[in-house]
Amino acid sequence: xxxxxxxxxxxxxxxxxxxxxxxxxxxxxxxxxxxxxxxxxxxxxxxxxxxxxxxxxxxxxxxxxxxxxxxxxxxxxxxxxxxxxxxxxxxxxxxxxxxxxxxxxxxxxxxxxxxxxxxxxxxxxxxxxxxxxxxxxxxxxxxxxxxxxxxxxxxxxxxxxxxxxxxxxxxxxxxxxxxxxxxxxxxxxxxxxxxxxxxxxxxxxxxxxxxxxxxxxxxxxxxxxxxxxxxxxxxxxxxxxxxxxxxxxxxxxxxxxxxxxxxxxxxxxxxxxxxxxxxxxxxxxxxxxxxxxxxxxxxxxxxxxxxxxxxxxxxxxxxxxxxxxxxxxxxxxxxxxxxxxxxxxxxxxxxxxxxxxxx
Amino acid sequence: xxxxxxxxxxxxxxxxxxxxxxxxxxxxxxxxxxxxxxxxxxxxxxxxxxxxxxxxxxxxxxxxxxxxxxxxxxxxxxxxxxxxxxxxxxxxxxxxxxxxxxxxxxxxxxxxxxxxxxxxxxxxxxxxxxxxxxxxxxxxxxxxxxxxxxxxxxxxxxxxxxxxxxxxxxxxxxxxxxxxxxxxxxxxxxxxxxxxxxxxxxxxxxxxxxxxxxxxxxxxxxxxxxxxxxxxxxxxxxxxxxxxxxxxxxxxxxxxxxxxxxxxxxxxxxxxxxxxxxxxxxxxxxxxxxxxxxxxxxxxxxxxxxxxxxxxxxxxxxxxxxxxxxxxxxxxxxxxxxxxxxxxxxxxxxxxxxxxxxxxxxxxxxxxxxxxxxxxxxxxxxxxxxxxxxxxxxxxxxxxxxxxxxxxxxxxxxxxxxxxxxxxxxxxxxxxxxxxxxxxxxxxxxxxxxxxxxxxxxxxxxxxxxxxxxxxxxxxxxxxxxxxxxxxxxxxxxxxxxxxxxxxxxxxxxxxxxxxxxxxxxxxxxxxxxxxxxxxxxxxxxxxxxxxxxxxxxxxxxxxxxxxxxxxxxx
Numbered sequence: 001x002x003x004x005x006x007x008x009x010x011x012x013x014x015x016x017x018x019x020x021x022x023x024x025x026x027x028x029x030x031x032x033x034x035x036x037x038x039x040x041x042x043x044x045x046x047x048x049x050x051x052x053x054x055x056x057x058x059x060x061x062x063x064x065x066x067x068x069x070x071x072x073x074x075x076x077x078x079x080x081x082x083x084x085x086x087x088x089x090x091x092x093x094x095x096x097x098x099x100x101x102x103x104x105x106x107x108x109x110x111x112x113x114x115x116x117x118x119x120x121x122x123x124x125x126x127x128x129x130x131x132x133x134x135x136x137x138x139x140x141x142x143x144x145x146x147x148x149x150x151x152x153x154x155x156x157x158x159x160x161x162x163x164x165x166x167x168x169x170x171x172x173x174x175x176x177x178x179x180x181x182x183x184x185x186x187x188x189x190x191x192x193x194x195x196x197x198x199x200x201x202x203x204x205x206x207x208x209x210x211x212x213x214x215x216x217x218x219x220x221x222x223x224x225x226x227x228x229x230x231x232x233x234x235x236x237x238x239x240x241x242x243x244x245x246x247x248x249x250x251x252x253x254x255x256x257x258x259x260x261x262x263x264x265x266x267x268x269x270x271x272x273x274x275x276x277x278x279x280x281x282x283x284x285x286x287x288x289x290x291x292x293x294x295x296x297x298x299x300x301x302x303x304x305x306x307x308x309x310x311x312x313x314x315x316x317x318x319x320x321x322x323x324x325x326x327x328x329x330x331x332x333x334x335x336x337x338x339x340x341x342x343x344x345x346x347x348x349x350x351x352x353x354x355x356x357x358x359x
Numbered sequence: 360x361x362x363x364x365x366x367x368x369x370x371x372x373x374x375x376x377x378x379x380x381x382x383x384x385x386x387x388x389x390x391x392x393x394x395x396x397x398x399x400x401x402x403x404x405x406x407x408x409x410x411x412x413x414x415x416x417x418x419x420x421x422x423x424x425x426x427x428x429x430x431x432x433x434x435x436x437x438x439x440x441x442x443x444x445x446x447x448x449x450x451x452x453x454x455x456x457x458x459x460x461x462x463x464x465x466x467x468x469x470x471x472x473x474x475x476x477x478x479x480x481x482x483x484x485x486x487x488x489x490x491x492x493x494x495x496x497x498x499x500x501x502x503x504x505x506x507x508x509x510x511x512x513x514x515x516x517x518x519x520x521x522x523x524x525x526x527x528x529x530x531x532x533x534x535x536x537x538x539x540x541x542x543x544x545x546x547x548x549x550x551x552x553x554x555x556x557x558x559x560x561x562x563x564x565x566x567x568x569x570x571x572x573x574x575x576x577x578x579x580x581x582x583x584x585x586x587x588x589x590x591x592x593x594x595x596x597x598x599x600x601x602x603x604x605x606x607x608x609x610x611x612x613x614x615x616x617x618x619x620x621x622x623x624x625x626x627x628x629x630x631x632x633x634x635x636x637x638x639x640x641x642x643x644x645x646x647x648x649x650x651x652x653x654x655x656x657x658x659x660x661x662x663x664x665x666x667x668x669x670x671x672x673x674x675x676x677x678x679x680x681x682x683x684x685x686x687x688x689x690x691x692x693x694x695x696x697x698x699x700x701x702x703x704x705x706x707x708x709x710x711x712x713x714x715x716x717x718x719x720x721x722x723x724x725x726x727x728x729x730x731x732x733x734x735x736x737x738x739x740x741x742x743x744x745x746x747x748x749x750x751x752x753x754x755x756x757x758x759x760x761x762x763x764x765x766x767x768x769x770x771x772x773x774x775x776x777x778x779x780x781x782x783x784x785x786x787x788x789x790x791x792x793x794x795x796x797x798x799x800x801x802x803x804x805x806x807x808x809x810x811x812x813x814x815x816x817x818x819x820x821x822x823x824x825x826x827x828x829x830x831x832x833x834x835x836x837x838x839x840x841x842x843x844x845x846x847x848x849x850x851x852x853x854x855x856x857x858x859x860x861x862x863x864x865x866x867x868x869x870x871x872x873x874x875x876x877x878x879x880x881x882x883x884x885x886x887x888x889x890x891x892x893x894x895x896x897x898x899x900x901x902x903x904x905x906x907x908x909x910x911x912x913x914x915x916x917x918x919x920x921x922x923x924x925x926x927x928x929x930x
Contacts, residue, residue, distance in 0.1 A: 047906065047919040072920055098910070180887070189906065190899030195887050203893045210744040212718075 030250075032110040032227060036129035037175065038197035039184060040204055041103050043234035043241060044214060045191035048075055048089055048101035055186025056087045056105075059171060078242070081105065083156045086168035087183055092241045100234070102241040103183070103192070106131060106152045106168040107221060108229035113251030117147030122165070129197065129229040130170035138165060149225055149246045170229065197229060204233050226250025398510035399423075400616070401608035405456075405471060411464035415501035418471070423607045428489065432482075436593060439474070446554050446578075447545070451590050454582065475500070514584075514611035517680040519624040522634050529595065529603075533558070538638055543587055547575050559640045562690050563683045636676065639690075644796035645670040648785060649758070650699045650710070651773050661776045666758035667785065669799035674850060687721050715749055723757070724749045727851060735845035736852075737911035739865030742904075756855055759799060761785065807846050808859040814874055815839050823880055824898055828926035833905075839863075866904060879904075 054069040056062070063084050067074050075091040087105035094100050112131045115123035122138040125131050140163055144153045156163040171181035179185070184192040193203060201222055208215040220238050221231040225246050234241060399421060406417035429438050436452055443453040453459045457474040461467065479491035492499035516524075524530060525540060533541040533556065541556030546567075548555040567576045568583035578586065588611075592604040610616040628634070649665040675685070682690055689695075696705030697713035705713070712722070719725040731740035760778040772785035786792050815836045822830025842862060846852035856862050860872035867876035879900055886896025895903055906919045917924030 045903070049920040049922075070922075188898060188902045190886060190895050190903065193887060195889070195892065199889070199892050206893055210746075212745050212747075 029253075030111050030226070032197055032229070033125075033127040033129070036127060036197055036229060037170070037194065038108075038129055038200045038229040038231055039170070039181065040193040040200045040231045040233065042191050042193070042207070043100055043102055043232065043236070045189045046089070046101040046103065047189055047191075048072065048091055048099070049188065050075075050089055051186040051188055052103055052183035052192065053085065053087055053089060055182040055184075056168070057085065059174060059182030059185075060086060062086070075101075081152070081154055081167070083154045083158075083164075083166040086166070090242060092236075094236045094240045096236070100236055100241055102232075102234075102243070104242075105183070105230065106170070107150050107225075108168075108170050109225050109250065110227040110229065111225075111250035111252045113147040113149055113225070114144035114153055116252040116255060117143040119143070126172060128170075128172070128175050130172040130175065131229075132169050132172050133165055133167065135162075135164045140165075147251060149251065197231075200231060204231060207233060223248040226253060397507040399507050399609075400509070400511050400613040402505075402507050402509035404505075404509065407464060407467045407471075410461075410467060415497060416503050418500040419502050419505045419507065420500075421507075423609055426607055432487065435597075438478070445586065448553075451586070452593060454585055454589070511608070511612035512614060512617060514617070515681075517624075518634055518676075519628060520620065521637075521681065523624065523627055525637070526635065529599065542591075549575070561639060563681075563686070565683070566689050634677070636673075637682075641672060641676070642789075642793050643671075643673040644793055644800055645672050645692075646785070646792040646796035646799075648773065648775075651775065653773050656774050656782065658776060658782060661774055661782060664775075665754070666760050667775060668757045669759065669796035671800050678850075684726075685721060717745065717747055717749065727855075730851055734911065734913045735842075738842070738908040739862075741911040742865075742868070742907060753855065756857065759802075761795065762798060762802075804853050805850070807843065807849070807853045807856060807862075809843055810839075810859045810863075810874075812836070812840070821901060824901075825926075825929075827929060828922065829929055831926040833925075866908075 050069045050072065057064070057069070065085065075089065078090055079088045081088055081104065087103060089101050089103050091099045091101055108125075108129055108131045110125070112123055112125055115121070115125060115131065119141075120137045120139055122134045123131055123144060124134070140155075142153075142155055142165070144165060145151075145155065153165045153167045155165055171179070174181060180194050184194045193200060195203070201219060204219045204222075208217055208219075215233050215235055216237060218238070219231050219233055220243055221228040226249060232238070232243065239245070401421050401423035403420045403422055404417040405420050406413070408417070425439070426436075429435070439456055440452045440454070441457060441459055442450050443459040445451045455461070457470050462470070475491065476494050479493055482490035483493060524543070525538065527539070530539040530542050532539050536558065538558075540558070540561050543564075544561040545554040545556050546560065546562070547553075564583055564587070565580055568578055568580045569576075570580050572579055588604065589606055592606045595603045596606060605611050605616060605620075611620075647668040647670050649667065651664040652660065655661050655664065676682075679685065685693075693713055694710055696702065697708055697710045698705065699710050701707040701709035701712075708716075713719075714722055715724045716722045717725050717728055720729060728745070731737065760776055761783055762778055772787045774782050774784055777783035786795065817834075817836045819833045819835045820830050821833055839862075842865075846856070846862075858872060860874065863874075863876060864870075864872055869882065870877050880897055883895060883897040883900035886899060888894070888896075905925070909917075910919065922928070
């Protein structure tokens with residue numbers, strides 16, 4: 001078995017397993033916990049007042065930003081969240097009379113990419129819709145930051161010893177107390193609507209239906225990344241307000257096939273190697289057997305030939321001996337006959353006498 | 360020596376830096392596609408691609424540029440345009456270049472090459488300062504990716520511009536008439552096989568001259584207008600150069616040109632006041648009858664049919680841009696094409712749809728809804744859900760019972776239910792119907808019903824939710840009076856805001872009209888209550904009502920984000 005061929009085989013085994021794993025994973029769709037909550041952001045209602053940012057800062061005891069929340073000049077730059085704020089509002093000029101505002105925070109995927117990438121299970125999708133984070137198990141690998149399609153998790157780079165991942169958690173504790181998330185509570189326009197996800201989707205559809213021309217006929221988050229608990233409706237195309245098309249497949253679904261194949265592949269090593277070893281072993285055994293057989297055959301053949309030669313020689317010897325005996329006998333007979341004849345010749349002269357005698 | 364090296368090195372570095380900055384800037388900068396610095400209304404791409412295989416890209420030609428250049432040399436249109444005989448048998452300028460008829464591919468190519476280049480060469484020989492591309496400079500006309508793009512705005516004729524024509528003394532009057540409509544309007548007489556003018560049967564040009572005209576019409580829309588407008592303006596400019604319509608492309612098809620036309624329209628309007636009415640014998644009012652079975656006589660059968668509508672034709676003539684705002688295919692009754700069931704002639708749009716379809720700009724309801732988008736209306740109307748069908752309680756505004764039986768009496772028409780509750784027969788005679796419709800229109804209010812000022816609360820203090828801010832003092836009466844002022848002369852509002860309380864329902868919605876409507880808190884409470892899914896909470900209801908209305912009415916102050924403008928911050 002060549003090393004290269006062996007590796008090729010191994011690879012093929014892995015791929016076929018992964019493929020079968022994918023086919024299996026596709027059948028496992030998760031549509032969120034029944035009765036879980038969601039928030040609907042309506043871009044046609046948002047006035048960009050930053051009250052949600054202030055509300056979030058208050059309920060989460062986050063540090064005060066440099067510029068106060070009622071300073072709206074900060075909207076002139078595109079911002080993103082960091083470890084000191086969980087949500088921000090951005091202003092987008094879409095070529096209309098008025099700019100469009102869009103709030104940014106964790107979207108609380110039904111099947112979170114961060115949780116699927118985390119190997120210590122620091123992230124958890126809670127039954128009430130929140131995606132929470134447990135700092136006590138986090139090792140700070142920041143895989144979640146790479147995994148998140150929305151670039152949500154942020155990191156406390158300035159913390160030397162106990163850095164944490166920071167992100168919106170949909171006010172998980174407040175929800176348990178029956179309160180609204182801080183931002184939703186603070187919004188003066190109900191640009192944020194909180195409620196049961198199914199109801200929220202119905203409300204969004206109703207708004208789109210009863211206001212023809214006001215909305216894009218799409219609820220962002222209903223299916224994006226397999227569905228999120230933070231939904232958006234807007235009067236302009238979503239890519240104009242910084243929301244890219246992330247597809248409708250959830251992150252775990254994209255990786256489950258390959259990941260499910262890992263234990264199988266690992267488990268297959270001994271089987272495969274053992275198999276190869278056994279095959280080799282058997283091959284050797286068969287080879288030895290064949291050799292023995294061949295030797296045996298060769299020996300038998302030579303012996304047989306020798307035997308044959310000997311018997312041939314013996315018969316030949318016998319024959320010559322016989323011939324010699326015959327010759328000798330002949331000779332003897334001849335001599336005897338000759339002697340007889342000569343006797344007869346001599347007696348012929350006195351045969352008459354001898355006839356009587358002979359009789 | 361070392362000095363020189365330093366200088367050389369430095370200058371080299373600077374050159375490199377500049378190159379990087381310029382090129383980088385080129386790469387970094389957004390494409391200036393929407394700036395349209397090179398957009399021209401007079402750019403014509405000359406191509407004869409329809410006739411054969413092209414060896415070169417289409418040629419770029421700027422019409423107005425040439426017109427101006429020829430003018431400097433005291434040449435006129437005849438330098439490029441021959442005369443031809445039009446359909447009416449008059450000698451006019453052909454709109455094609457140096458020819459009256461299109462020939463073969465080769466002929467066309469030669470006409471353009473000889474025509475353009477020979478003229479450019481003559482200019483060069485004569486020592487003209489600016490002369491066009493010479494023979495052999497093919498790529499100066501045949502540009503692969505031209506820097507300039509043709510941007511032409513659609514041009515048209517609204518009522519004001521129309522009057523500047525039909526009210527003009529410069530256009531010849533029709534034979535034995537006081538009017539000059541026949542100078543432009545014509546139709547094809549099949550018997551005589553020629554174009555004739557029939558008075559009182561004028562139609563819009565684009566009814567027959569479509570982009571792909573059907574026999575017997577030969578001239579497509581664009582050519583028809585240019586032959587009619589440009590050729591006439593051109594001919595007139597020879598005899599009286601002042602105050603004649605545009606002859607260049609930009610005059611009609613550029614934003615500046617259209618602005619000029621608009622200005623002239625306005626000065627004309629200021630001079631004469633109200634536009635005179637088109638003399639086409641159109642009715643002042645039309646009695647439109649919904650489909651009522653002719654044999655229906657008893658009340659049960661009649662009540663199953665809609666009431667007739669008295670349509671104020673005169674008023675709509677004044678408030679629309681042109682006849683074709685409603686008469687989009689031809690100037691005749693809607694029901695000619697839009698039958699009750701719908702017919703092929705009317706694109707299978709039934710009469711009911713033609714009148715009520717919200718999404719159409721030609722239907723009554725659709726056009727009225729577009730009117731509601733005006734800032735002074737949108738404050739209330741934008742917040743109302745747009746249903747695909749008009750609101751049920753608005754039917755009777757248009758569909759009214761005719762007056763009492765004795766006035767509408769006639770012995771031949773169909774029966775309807777009259778205002779008195781009796782049945783009455785509608786007249787069949789056109790004039791009698793028009794008179795009846797006029798009487799019905801006169802019953803309509805022509806001003807908006809207003810509440811007594813004393814009945815309007817002066818201020819409303821909103822303090823139920825006061826938490827971080829002090830209660831808000833809303834200048835209720837000021838707002839109401841301003842809204843009333845906005846709709847003072849609006850006929851739509853006068854007729855459709857049926858009672859003096861209708862307007863109150865713009866804000867005090869989902870509750871019966873009353874001088875003392877229920878408080879907002881009667882329906883709006885805690886937000887996101889499951890039992891009231893989708894209904895805003897009280898805070899959002901207040902903010903939504905005020906802010907959205909201000910936004911829709913395009914009021915700059917107070918800004919939505921200026922909290923203290925409405926309620927002071929608590930200390």
